[in-house]
Amino acid sequence: MDKALFTYKGVKPVLVKLAIITILQSGTIIAQAFYLADAISSLYRGDLFRAVIMKLAVFLLALFSRQLLTVWKKQITFHFAAKTSENHRDLLLQKLFRLGPRFVGEEGSGMTVTLVMEGVLKFRNYLELFLLKMINMAIIPIAIMLFILTVNIRSAVILMIALPILVIFLVLLGLAAKSKADRQFKSYHLLSNHFVDSLRGLETLKYLGLSKDHITNIKDVSDRYRQATMKTLRVAFLSSFALDFFTMLSIATVAVFLGLGLINGTITLHPALMILILAPEYFLPIRELGADYHATLDGKNAGKKMEEMIASESGEQEMEAVPFWQTTSTLAVKQVNVKYHDNKRAGLKDIEFTVSGVKKIGVIGASGAGKSTFIHFLGGFLEPSSGEIWINGDRVCSLSAYGWQRQVTYIPQHPYIFNDTVFNNIRFYQPEASEQEVREAAENAGLLEVIQSLPQGLETIVGDGGRALSGGQEQRIALARAFLGNRPIIILDEPTAHLDIETEAELKETMLKLFNGRLVFIATHRLHWMLDMDEIIVLQHGRIVERGSHEQLMKQHSYYDQFVKAQEGDCCHG
Template structure:
C-alpha cells in the first residue's frame, strides 16, 4: 500500500477496523469451506438430509457472515474515502487561494479545476477500492494457506509456488500500465486546458475566421487522448486475461493433484473437497487487487497531483500590526533590490527593482510586452513573492507584500475582470459583501453603470455572467469600477485594464476612472500612453529593469526609452 496513505487523517483507525473485519471474513471463508465440504461428504456417504441439516445451517451462517463483513468493509472504506475527498478538496482549494493567481496561470485553470472536481472523485474511488482489497490480499491468502497446509501439505506447496509467478506478472504489467497512465493523464490535462482555452477564445476565433482551422487542432489533441486511452485499456485487458489464465492454471494444478491422489487412495474426499473449495479463495483477493489496479490508476495519479500541490511552499504570510501599514496621504512604500524569476532557469522577469512612492501618488508603469509590468503589479499586490529584495511600508520592513493587512487596502482591476454568474448587485459587492442596496446603487451610478442597469428587465438584480445575460468588455470594466467605488480602498492596482477595448470605449471609461483615482495611491500598468497625462510619476521597464523614472515632462525632455515609446505610438496612429 502506498506510503502516502498513512498521512491521511483518520486512516489508521480505518485500517485497524478493516483489518479486524478482514480477519473475521477469513475465518468465515475457512468455516464456510469446512462445513460445506463436510456436509457434501456426509451426504455422499449416504447420510440423510435430516441428519446433516445442521451443517447446512452452519454453512449459511458462515456465508452470511462473510457477506456482512464484506458489506461492512465497503461501507467503512467508502465513508473514509468520502470524508478524505471532501477534506482534500477543501485543502486543495485553500492551497490554490494561498498560492495565488500566478500559480493558476502557470499550471492552467482547466487542469486545476479538473483536479479539484474529477480528480478528488477519482481519489475517492482509489481509496475505496485499494484499502479493503490490499488488506484482504495481505490477510486472506496467508490464513487460507496455513489452514490448507495442515490439511494437505502438497496442495499448500503448489499454491505457494504459483503465487510469485502471478505477482511477478502483475508487477511487470503494473509498471507498463503506470507509464501509459502518466501519458494519458498528461493528455487528459492538455485536452482540458485546450477545451477551456477554446471556449474562451471561440468568439475571437470566429471573428477572425479561424474557427474551422482551429477544429483541426482540437481533433489532433482529442486523437492523442484517444490513442493514449486505447493504449492503457489494451494493457488493462491483457492484465485481466493473464490474471484469469494463471489463476485457473493454478487451481487446475491443485485439482489434478487432488484427483490423482483420490484415485490412488492417498487422500480422503472431505479433505480434497475443503482444499478444492479454498483454492479459488486463496487466489481471489490477489486477482481482485490486479483487476482493480487499473481502475485506481486515475485515482493514484490524481492523489499524487493533489499531494504535490499541497506540498508547494506557500509565500510566507507576514503577521503585522494593521495600523503600522495602513495607507494614508503621509505613507511611504519603498522597494529595495526586488528581483523575481518565473522559472528555475534563472531568467529574471524583474531585476533589482528599487523605488519609493509616497501618499496618493499616481504611478504609471510602461514598457514593451514582456518588460515585467504585470509581474511588478502582481508583486505589489502580494500575489507573487519576490526571490530577493525587501519592502518598507511606513516603518514596517517586509520580505513580501503577501499580508492580509496590506491586501485589504488594495483594489485590483485586471485586463478582464471576472464576472460571477450572479446579479449585477452581487457582482458589485465583491469587496464589500455586506454593503447596503443604497451603497451598491450609488457605486453603480459613479461607474456610470446605471444606464445599462435601466435596460435590464430585473434592474440591478439581473443575472449576468456565464450562462446568464452577456455584457460587453467595456461593461465588464464598469462593473469592476463599481466594485472599486464601493470598496473605496486607498490603493488601486490596474493591470492593462483597457487593453482589449476599442479606443472609443476606452475614452468613455477614462473620465470615470480618473475620478476613481482621487485620494488613492495608483499603480497603472499599460501600453496606452495617453493615460500617462494623469500620472504623477512614470516608471519605464525594459527586460525587467527600471531604465527610466520621472514625471511625464521630465522623461520627454530626456528623449530616452519613454520618448521612443511615445514616438512609436504616434507613428502607429499616423
C-alpha cells in the first residue's frame, strides 16, 4: 500500500465518492445475479418465457447500471489522476527552473526530459489503475460475502476461507519469483543488454573485423536469454496459476456443496444459482489487482522520483535590483567559497578579485581546476557557501538575482538551438525584435552566408526536429543572439575547443568584435585567447593562484608559464 497516495490534494473526497459508487455497484452486481438466477430457476420450474421477461429485463437493467457506474468511476479516477499528475508536473517544472542548469546537468538533461515526459504519464496511469483496484478490492468482495452470508452460510465460509489462502499463496509465490529473479538478475541484465550493446558497438566490431562472426554470438546469447527468461517465467506465472487454481477450485467446491445442499433440500435452486454466479465476481477484484503489476510499480517509482525532486532545496530567485553595468561599474568578489555536496569535486576556495568597466578576462587552468565552477558561479547557477559580492560598492546577495542575469549573455560550448525557425532562435532574448534587427545581428555574427544556404532562409526550422547545424553554425546563432541582445556582460565557457581550427579562427574574429565595449569572462584551454585578454585569472585546485596580463604572467616564471609550456607540449618541438 502506498501511503503517499493519501496525501495528494483532493484524494479524500474522491475516495469517498468512489466508495459510495462502489457500494452501489456491489448492489447492482448482486441484483444482476439475483434476477438472472431467478429467471433461470423459474424457467427450470416450467414457467413460460413470457413470465420471466420482466426478471430478465431487470437483469439487463442491473447490468446496464453496473457498467454505467464503472464508466463513472473511471471518469472520476481519470480526472483525479490527470489533475494530480499535472500538478506534479507543474511543480516539477517550476522547481527545475529554480534549480537551474547545474541541477539539470547533474541529473542528466536526457533523464530529466524522460522523467517529465514519460514519468508523468506512468504516474498518472498508476494513480488511475491503483485507485480503482484498491477501492474495488476493499468493497466488492466484502459486499458479496455479506450478501451470500445471508443466503447460505456454508458457501460464504468456503469463499471466506479461500480468499486468505489465495492471498498467502500469491504473496509466497510472488516472493519466490522475486528472489529467483534477483538471483538471476545479473546474468539476466547482461543477456538482455547484450543486443543493444552489440548494435551500439557495431561500428567498432566492424573496424575490428568481428561483425560477421558476431551473428552467431547474438543468436547464442539470445537463446540463453530465452532460456533464462523462461526459467523465471515458470516461477513468475505460478502466482497467477495459483490465483486461477484456487479461484476455480473454490468455485468448483462451492458448486459441489450447493449440489449436495440441493439434494438434501437445505437450499433451493434460485439462491444456489445466484451464489454460483456471484462466486467469480467475488474473486474478480483480487485477480485484477495482480494484472499490470509492473506498470503500476513503474508509475509509483516515477511519482516518488518526482516528489523527491520537488522536495529538494532551492532558493527563491532574488528579485533585487542590480545597477546596470557601465564603464565605471565595479564587481568585487570577496572570500567566496563554493562547495559541492558530494565532495568529489574541488569547488572554489577563497576567491577574491575585483574587475571594473570594460575588460576581457581569461580564465585558465588544468582540467578539474575549477574553471567551469568559476563560470557557473559568475552566471549565478550555483550559490557560494560563503563570501561577499559587491557591485558599485553595494552588497549583492547573489548573482542568481534577476537583475544580474538579465545583463549577462552566457555562451556555453554547445549553445542550445531551439526547435524553431532561425529567425526566432536569433531573437530568443528579444522576442519583439524586427526582421531588420535580426538580419543585422545575423550579419554581425557572420550568419548571412549560412542563412542564404538554407532552403527557407531565416524561416528554416532548425534544432533537433529540424535542420542540423554544424558546431560552428550553432556558435554563430549564439553570437547573433548576443549581438541582438546587446547585454553588457558576456560569459563564455570553452566556446571553440571542439571546432576545427579554421572555423575557430573565423569565429574568434567575430567574437572579438562582439567583446568590444563589454565585460567578458572566457574560460578555455585554448591559449590563443589569452593573448587577447586584458587580464588572466589562473586557477589551480579551486584557488586563484595568479592574476595579470599574459606578458606579466610569462615574465615571472610563474605557474602560468609552466602550465603553458606543459600544454604546448614537449613532443612538439619539431
